[in-house]
Amino acid sequence: MWSELRDLTDAIDVGTPPRSGESISLSVDGQTVRVPRGSSVMLAAAKAGRNIPKLCATDTLEPFGSCRLCLVEIEGARGYPASCTTLVAEGMSVRTESEALTRIRKGVLELYLSDFPAGDVADGWSEFHQALQQVGITSHPYAPLTSHQAVAVDESNPYFLFDPAKCIVCSRCVRACEEIQGTFALTIDGRGFGSKVAAGQDQPFFESDCVSCGACVQTCPTQALVEKSLFPEGYHRG
Amino acid sequence: MANPIKPDRSVVTTCAYCGVGCNFKAETHQGRIVRMTPWKDGKANHGHSCIKGRFAFDYYNHADRIRKPMIRDSISEVWHEVTWEQAFDFAAQRFRRIQSRYGRQAIGGVSSSRCTNEEIFLTQKLVRAVFGNNNIDNCARICHSPTQFGLSATVGWGAASQHFDSILQADVIMVVGANPTEGHPVFGSLLKRRVRQGAKLIVLDPRQTETVRSPHVRADVHLALRPGTNVAVLDSIAHVVVREKLYNEAFVRERCEWEEFEHWAELVGSDRYAPEAIGPVAGLDPADIRRAARLYASGPNSAIYYGLGVTEHSQGSTGVMCLGNLSLACGMLGREGVGVNPLRGQGNVQGGSCLGSWPHVFSGYRFVTDDEVRGSFEAEWGVALDAEPGLRLPNMFDAALTGHFRGMFIMGEDPVQSDPNQGHTIAAMSEMECVVVQDLFLNETARYAHVFLPGSSSLEKDGTFTGAERRVNRVRKVVEPLAGLQDWEIVVGLMNAMGYKCHYDHAGQILDEIARLSPAYRGLSFELLDRVGSAQWPCDEHAPEGTEVLHRERFPRANGRGTFMLTEYVPTRERVTDQHPLLLTTGRILSQYNVGTQTRRTANSRWHSEDILEISAEDAAARGIKDGDMAWLSSRFGATQLRARISQRVNPGTVYTTFHHAETRVNVVTSDLSDWATNCPEYKVTAVEVALVKPAGFDEYGRSLDRHAGLAAPDLSTATTASHPGRQEVHA
Numbered sequence: 001m002w003s004e005l006r007d008l009t010d011a012i013d014v015g016t017p018p019r020s021g022e023s024i025s026l027s028v029d030g031q032t033v034r035v036p037r038g039s040s041v042m043l044a045a046a047k048a049g050r051n052i053p054k055l056c057a058t059d060t061l062e063p064f065g066s067c068r069l070c071l072v073e074i075e076g077a078r079g080y081p082a083s084c085t086t087l088v089a090e091g092m093s094v095r096t097e098s099e100a101l102t103r104i105r106k107g108v109l110e111l112y113l114s115d116f117p118a119g120d121v122a123d124g125w126s127e128f129h130q131a132l133q134q135v136g137i138t139s140h141p142y143a144p145l146t147s148h149q150a151v152a153v154d155e156s157n158p159y160f161l162f163d164p165a166k167c168i169v170c171s172r173c174v175r176a177c178e179e180i181q182g183t184f185a186l187t188i189d190g191r192g193f194g195s196k197v198a199a200g201q202d203q204p205f206f207e208s209d210c211v212s213c214g215a216c217v218q219t220c221p222t223q224a225l226v227e228k229s230l231f232p233e234g235y236h237r238g
Numbered sequence: 239m240a241n242p243i244k245p246d247r248s249v250v251t252t253c254a255y256c257g258v259g260c261n262f263k264a265e266t267h268q269g270r271i272v273r274m275t276p277w278k279d280g281k282a283n284h285g286h287s288c289i290k291g292r293f294a295f296d297y298y299n300h301a302d303r304i305r306k307p308m309i310r311d312s313i314s315e316v317w318h319e320v321t322w323e324q325a326f327d328f329a330a331q332r333f334r335r336i337q338s339r340y341g342r343q344a345i346g347g348v349s350s351s352r353c354t355n356e357e358i359f360l361t362q363k364l365v366r367a368v369f370g371n372n373n374i375d376n377c378a379r380i381c382h383s384p385t386q387f388g389l390s391a392t393v394g395w396g397a398a399s400q401h402f403d404s405i406l407q408a409d410v411i412m413v414v415g416a417n418p419t420e421g422h423p424v425f426g427s428l429l430k431r432r433v434r435q436g437a438k439l440i441v442l443d444p445r446q447t448e449t450v451r452s453p454h455v456r457a458d459v460h461l462a463l464r465p466g467t468n469v470a471v472l473d474s475i476a477h478v479v480v481r482e483k484l485y486n487e488a489f490v491r492e493r494c495e496w497e498e499f500e501h502w503a504e505l506v507g508s509d510r511y512a513p514e515a516i517g518p519v520a521g522l523d524p525a526d527i528r529r530a531a532r533l534y535a536s537g538p539n540s541a542i543y544y545g546l547g548v549t550e551h552s553q554g555s556t557g558v559m560c561l562g563n564l565s566l567a568c569g570m571l572g573r574e575g576v577g578v579n580p581l582r583g584q585g586n587v588q589g590g591s592c593l594g595s596w597p598h599v600f601s602g603y604r605f606v607t608d609d610e611v612r613g614s615f616e617a618e619w620g621v622a623l624d625a626e627p628g629l630r631l632p633n634m635f636d637a638a639l640t641g642h643f644r645g646m647f648i649m650g651e652d653p654v655q656s657d658p659n660q661g662h663t664i665a666a667m668s669e670m671e672c673v674v675v676q677d678l679f680l681n682e683t684a685r686y687a688h689v690f691l692p693g694s695s696s697l698e699k700d701g702t703f704t705g706a707e708r709r710v711n712r713v714r715k716v717v718e719p720l721a722g723l724q725d726w727e728i729v730v731g732l733m734n735a736m737g738y739k740c741h742y743d744h745a746g747q748i749l750d751e752i753a754r755l756s757p758a759y760r761g762l763s764f765e766l767l768d769r770v771g772s773a774q775w776p777c778d779e780h781a782p783e784g785t786e787v788l789h790r791e792r793f794p795r796a797n798g799r800g801t802f803m804l805t806e807y808v809p810t811r812e813r814v815t816d817q818h819p820l821l822l823t824t825g826r827i828l829s830q831y832n833v834g835t836q837t838r839r840t841a842n843s844r845w846h847s848e849d850i851l852e853i854s855a856e857d858a859a860a861r862g863i864k865d866g867d868m869a870w871l872s873s874r875f876g877a878t879q880l881r882a883r884i885s886q887r888v889n890p891g892t893v894y895t896t897f898h899h900a901e902t903r904v905n906v907v908t909s910d911l912s913d914w915a916t917n918c919p920e921y922k923v924t925a926v927e928v929a930l931v932k933p934a935g936f937d938e939y940g941r942s943l944d945r946h947a948g949l950a951a952p953d954l955s956t957a958t959t960a961s962h963p964g965r966q967e968v969h970a
Contacts, residue, residue: 005403008285010263010278060278060285117240124241158841159293163240180286182430184453206844211828213423214292218275218285223242227273227293230242237240 008059015042015057015070016084026092041094042070042083050096053105053131055112055221056170057084061179067170068108069131072096080104102135110140115148116222117165117237127221128168147193153235156204159228160217161235162197166224169195173216173225185209186216197224243267250277252703252711253291254352254696255836257582258282258402258424259705260291261772264697264716271295271697271716281772282402282705288423289829294840295697298720302679302839304692305721313668313686322723326735329647329689332672333369333736336644342624344643345672346373346634349595350650351584353725354701354713356748358586358593359601360729361649365628367619368738372606372628373643376595377584377651383916384549385580386591388558390603391803392566394794397588399577400541401707401774401786405432407575410533410540412440414561415468415547415922416581419448420828422706425581429543430455440530442471443547444823445852445894446887459530462889465823466923467520469553470807471527472560474516476506478531479567485535489569493793494800502563502802511807521889535568539575546583547825550921552810554913559803566800572789582706585696589704592759592775593752597628601756618755621738631657632917635666645672647732649725650693652681658919659875659910660903676728678836691728692721699724700745702767708774710759710784712767810923812909814891818873818925820857821892822907830898838899849902852885852894853928861928868931871895873924876906879931893928897921 007018019038028048035044056067065085072083075093151164177186189198200208217225245265253260261280265273278285307325308317336344349361365374386396418426433439433455441450441457444465450457463471480503490499513524534540548557561578570576594601604611637643657663667686675687698719704710746764753759761777773784792798829845830837869882880902897904911920
């Protein structure tokens with residue numbers, strides 16, 4: 001357990017927590033790679049130097065499988081399994097790039113983009129923006145939606161803000177609060193498209209049980225949760 | 239446009255707040271620090287952080303920062319800004335004049351655990367090599383000096399036996415007098431993670447802290463003992479271990495002296511330490527003491543983590559020995575998942591201890607009286623050194639009042655606010671002819687200073703910190719020092735002004751000197767730390783990249799064996815009386831750090847803008863105090879007032895507060911008793927009385943309407959103490 005924490009490095013996010021144990025062999029895009037049993041396909045691909053686009057996965061949190069961006073093809077398996085929640089098996093053969101995969105990933109990102117502030121698509125540097133770049137998306141074909149774009153920004157915490165308009169409800173903040181910090185101050189409130197991140201009993205962050213450890217801000221892939229210090233002129237949604 | 243600015247540069251460094259030693263990337267944009275993000279490679283934090291390290295960094299650029307050296311002839315005069323050279327010369331002349339008039343021993347120095355290892359080492363070099371005496375102490379005196387003494391006596395080294403990650407292998411975790419979720423939050427999160435995975439948790443604390451109970455974490459046993467009864471309760475736990483034969487005989491026979499164990503077992507095994515006898519003394523159910531003992535002894539891996547709730551007592555050193563004894567008896571040392579680990583308060587308390595800022599030992603805990611050791615320092619430094627141990631900090635103040643101690647160099651410390659019995663400290667400081675304070679801000683102590691040297695924050699300098707797990711971590715300069723000099727350069731400047739020529743090109747050369755003179759640090763260098771990230775001492779030819787777990791094969795003592803110390807319980811002389819019927823204990827809160835010099839200058843104060851007195855509903859009702867009332871808190875030593883909060887976290891008979899705000903002056907109230915072995919003050923136990931404040935001349939918040947009156951005793955004729963009419967005289 002502890003030795004796995006030590007495998008974490010800033011240099012690369014392998015997507016799911018490193019495991020320790022017996023090493024097994026598989027092929028990723030034709031390249032043979034060895035990883036401990038219990039590792040995800042995503043981690044194996046990262047070890048093979050492949051960069052599968054991902055949003056809800058990070059190696060400091062247990063895999064969750066919600067964003068549907070990291071889908072891959074596995075020989076002999078039906079459909080397009082999520083590489084973060086699929087464990088490696090001896091002799092497995094994985095394909096991380098194909099026309100079908102690109103089409104699916106574009107579709108997923110276009111949906112996310114359809115509920116993202118249009119003015120903030122360019123010039124961003126969040127993980128979400130990097131994924132857009134990687135897959136090659138700059139716009140979406142959908143009619144304008146207002147669903148999360150009119151929700152107020154929570155600026156109650158002196159150090160960070162939460163802009164629901166940029167949130168893709170991947171739960172990384174909720175999971176970081178639980179798994180890393182252990183405070184359980186965040187939750188997903190509501191269902192379906194109406195679901196949103198809520199602090200405490202749907203309170204402003206400052207009034208909730210949040211202890212401002214910053215784990216949610218650190219892990220947020222869209223900078224919906226972001227340090228106020230990065231906005232010297234104040235925050236204005238794009 | 240709502241995309242954030244993108245930092246253009248980042249420097250990996252170490253947080254200066256608590257003893258966890260988290261690594262951060264300090265990210266800058268156009269030369270200004272815009273955020274601190276936790277570094278995933280950091281071996282103490284693995285990418286996690288807390289509110290202090292992550293967000294409370296703005297103090298470094300606060301308007302209150304002093305940016306020019308200042309001097310004055312007497313403490314009644316205003317400050318004059320001067321150049322660095324003028325300040326060094328002024329201080330040097332005064333120090334030399336004092337020594338010529340009153341003797342070589344009439345001056346001394348204090349260093350701080352907020353400073354780097356290099357600065358702490360240089361400060362003791364200043365005192366030993368330049369002042370020519372051993373009057374050097376450090377702030378660990380008032381927090382973890384009993385750790386060094388108590389752990390050295392039992393297991394050989396006054397330091398944590400483990401690395402933090404070791405807790406993820408523990409089956410039973412015993413937390414004694416510590417509140418890691420507030421005081422050491424990143425380690426607290428690791429602890430909670432392990433408890434969620436199924437480890438059992440025992441907590442000894444008078445309060446129901448968040449460690450005792452929080453979402454998905456509940457202590458299996460919470461011993462809410464009466465303040466001051468640690469040793470009684472720990473001896474009682476040992477009693478159960480001995481009488482129920484729960485000890486690890488094979489470990490004791492192999493790693494300790496069996497006769498010593500028997501001697502100890504005879505003491506703690508006596509009937510007077512039976513849980514049934516100690517329970518009433520400590521306010522505990524005897525069955526809970528037995529449950530705690532059985533849990534701890536059954537392991538298989540049981541780990542102890544403790545804090546100032548153990549050390550800051552008149553039997554602080556004995557309490558630490560109890561923990562050493564217990565872990566030896568149960569064989570809970572020398573592997574992953576076990577051990578005895580002090581949770582140290584400040585970023586570099588472990589370094590402060592290691593680097594010789596003590597009146598009796600050089601770096602590496604080697605005695606100044608040892609000719610061979612002293613000879614090695616004399617050879618390196620080129621001067622003869624004093625073989626007589628010097629004065630401890632409290633003794634310096636005592637000597638100041640008798641006129642024998644006249645000058646002091648205080649680096650990064652605020653003894654007027656931090657030390658117990660404030661009145662005594664102030665009287666002593668006022669007597670001195672030359673007090674030199676080196677700090678970021680004009681702190682409370684600077685009111686009594688003649689020279690103020692503006693220091694550099696940890697973001698402005700190079701060096702190393704040693705975290706609570708013995709981990710030596712690099713501190714790297716992110717921005718230029720606001721006042722122009724890094725702290726170590728200031729000390730070098732003073733040394734040269736006093737006639738001792740010395741020069742370092744950079745802080746790494748000081749670490750090299752430390753390595754040459756300190757066995758446990760022998761293998762350390764900036765080069766090594768830059769290569770491997772960080773290393774836990776001992777770091778030498780046997781362990782070139784450091785040592786994670788101590789005591790694997792032998793204990794660092796002459797015979798290689800652990801020792802059982804006799805730990806008879808001697809109740810503190812501080813006890814409740816009719817006039818002071820409650821026990822006050824103190825602690826800290828997540829958002830603030832110690833006396834708040836830094837955190838109070840950040841938005842963290844939005845969470846904790848004042849010190850609050852926690853009091854049980856019963857005790858509050860008996861005094862007519864409602865939630866939110868201002869309360870008058872008094873002891874034999876002094877009185878102050880603060881807001882009361884009715885809390886289920888404290889048992890009737892106990893009250894609790896924090897000490898983060900200077901205005902509260904909690905240390906006016908705390909006792910002057912101290913640990914029998916190390917003089918560590920007994921902050922954790924003071925007999926007090928609490929009364930409602932709402933008298934004439936004070937506003938609805940209990941603040942004086944006369945701004946010049948300060949905290950003069952209010953007219954309590956209107957104070958409500960209806961149910962205890964006899965107690966009114968307390969305030970007379």
